[in-house]
Structure formats: C-alpha cells, structure tokens
Amino acid sequence: xxxNMAIAIIISGLSLMQSALxxxxxxxxxxxxxxxxxxxxxxxxxxxGNSADWAPRVAAGGNARxxxxxxxxxxxxxxxxxxxxxxxxxxxxxxxDYMLPKADAKAAAKEAAKPAAKEEAKAAPAATPSPAAAAxxxxxxxxxxxxxxxxxxxxxxxxxNRLLKPxxxxxxxxxxxxxxxPASEGTLALQPPLQAYTGLPRSNAGNRIDWVAxxxxxxxxxxxxxxxxxxxxxxxxxxxVREVKGSMPxxxxxxxxxxxxxxxxxxxxxxxxxxxxxxxISMASIMLGEKCGVCHGKVAFPVSECRLxxxxxxxxxxxxxxxxxxxxx
Numbered sequence: 631x632x633x634n635m636a637i638a639i640i641i642s643g644l645s646l647m648q649s650a651l652x653x654x655x656x657x658x659x660x661x662x663x664x665x666x667x668x669x670x671x672x673x674x675x676x677x678x679g680n681s682a683d684w685a686p687r688v689a690a691g692g693n694a695r696x697x698x699x700x701x702x703x704x705x706x707x708x709x710x711x712x713x714x715x716x717x718x719x720x721x722x723x724x725x726x727d728y729m730l731p732k733a734d735a736k737a738a739a740k741e742a743a744k745p746a747a748k749e750e751a752k753a754a755p756a757a758t759p760s761p762a763a764a765a766x767x768x769x770x771x772x773x774x775x776x777x778x779x780x781x782x783x784x785x786x787x788x789x790x791n792r793l794l795k796p797x798x799x800x801x802x803x804x805x806x807x808x809x810x811x812p813a814s815e816g817t818l819a820l821q822p823p824l825q826a827y828t829g830l831p832r833s834n835a836g837n838r839i840d841w842v843a844x845x846x847x848x849x850x851x852x853x854x855x856x857x858x859x860x861x862x863x864x865x866x867x868x869x870x871v872r873e874v875k876g877s878m879p880x881x882x883x884x885x886x887x888x889x890x891x892x893x894x895x896x897x898x899x900x901x902x903x904x905x906x907x908x909x910x911i912s913m914a915s916i917m918l919g920e921k922c923g924v925c926h927g928k929v930a931f932p933v934s935e936c937r938l939x940x941x942x943x944x945x946x947x948x949x950x951x952x953x954x955x956x957x958x959x
Contacts, residue, residue: 656724656725656726656727656728656729657728659717659721659722659724659725659728660678660725660728660729661895662714662717662893662895663711663712663713663714663717663722663725664678664712664725664729665678665895665898665899666894666895666898666899666904667708667712667904668729669899670899670903670904670905671683674706675708676729678729679729684729684730688730693726693727693730696726696730697722697723697726700712700722700723700725700726701719701722701723713864714864716861800837800838801822801823801824801827801837801838802823803822803823804817804818804820804822805817805818823837827839829849830844830849830850831843831844831847831849833931834935835931835932835934835935835938836930836931836932836935841930842887845887845890845891852890852891863889863890863893864889864893864894865886865889865890866885866886866889866894867885867886868885868886869882869883869884869885869886870882870883870885871883871942872911874940878936878940879937879940879941879942879943879944880940880942880943880944881939881940881941881942882939882941882942883939901921901924902921909921913933916933917933922939
C-alpha cells in the first residue's frame, strides 16, 4: 500500500466517523424541522447532500454563518429554527452538522482516492483474461408471468358493485376484524370500536364517525407529542385548490384539518412534493394506494364519498349572447 492510498483510506475513515456522529445527533432534528424544505430545495433552500448548493454558503462564512441563519432565520423566508421554537440551539446546530457532511466529506474522500487509484492501476501488471472471463455472460431468462385468472361475474353484469361493507359489518370487534390474533388474550382485552365510538359525531363515510367534527368539538384530543402532554400542534390554515377537468367540482385540500392531526413530515416530501405542479394526482393512483390513497380508504374516509373532496363549485362564465338578427318583413 503506497502513501496516497493510505491517506485516502484515512480520509474515508474520518468522513465515515463524522457521518456516524451526525446521524446520531442531528437526524432526529432534521426529520422534524428541516426535511420538508431541504430535501427538495423549496424557496432556494440548500438541498441535503448537494455540494453545489452548500459550497457558496460555506465559503461565505463557514459553519458560524450557517448556524446563525438556522437559528435566526433568513430574509428569503426561512423562519427561525425552521418554525420549531421548541428546539434548543444545540438541536438546530446538530441538524446543520448533519446536512453538511453529506455534501462535503464524502466528496472530499472520493476526490482524494482518485490519484491513489490511478497509481495502483499503473503499478499493477495487466492481467490476461481467461477465455471463460472474456466470454459474455448469458442473459438471464425472463420469467413469464402467468396470465391472471378470469374473475367470475355473479348476477347482472350491469349492476354497480361499490365493494363496500354493509353497515352491520363495519367496525367489528378486534377478534373479528381479521387484523388482530383472535387466539390472543390481549386481543380480547381491547375495547370494541363500536363501544369506543359511543357519543362521537356520526358520518356516512368510512367507519361512520365524523372525526373532524369530533376534533373541533373537543370530543377527542389527540396527543401531539409522545413525551410532552402539553405540547401544541403546529397548525397551518391553508387551503389548496386543485382544478378538475370535466363537470366534477374542484378539489379543496384543507391543511388545517390535516395538520391538527399530523406533522408536515408525515406527507412531505415522501408522499407529496411541496412544490406547485410537482404532484400528478388521479383517481387511478389514489385507488392504487398512492398519493391521497395512502390514507383515504385505509385510515381515513374512502374515495366513495366524492363530495367531501370535490367541494368547490366551478366558476362557470356566462355564455356570451349572440348577435340578434332582425326579423324579415
């Protein structure tokens, strides 16, 4: 092993140690407060792992300036501490440290290893490939998927089957819901849903409970933080309207009702990119369990309740009056 290779290995080892420390101290804060903007570059935020984004900022003032921007906010729109005033200064600094090595240390180690690798290649004698090694490997045989079996149709083929459970079979007891183990004594100790739902506002959708009304009337009080029972949710009162082609009303997505339950990181950026025009949503994708279908139809009301989402009437422009023709005598 020559000197350059040894240096490259040392640099790589140091970068791995630095990354490990950042993972343990900063990842939690990053996931809670930073990932929404820094994973996608919203409003010009430097993207995690992108050297081109971070290099000018590091050159302009180093880590001290980055810490100051993260703690006090920036004129471009980043709020102090990413909008999480509950975070300590140390938490915020650890999140900055977590993002920086991804952009710099790995790239430095890679660049340092290049000259060493070239020298090793020059010093090594050229190996003569064996006939077996020179021969191209045969292409793997492609598996032929079996044709799906035809689904037998029962009754009138023109009848409309919504595949919805009858009201009497909704919200079964845990031992009968097909999810819990009916042989477990712990399953029998769980409270049946119908008993738990007594007194909650009723709905015609999903499991027949209007959860938004239950939340607004304080019938239920979800806990926002696992440790701090007094922690308040970060609620965003913002409606997003998606225009729909055809005669269906436009879709209104209310952030308020969703953020009363969920932190932004539940949806952004893994399910929805927080950027205008970046999300292609269709009923087909929702029914396949994507986009809105990640929750709706599973833990939220099903897509059969069209008007709960398609709630904004279209603004239809009045038809222009045509020219009035004079009556002939």
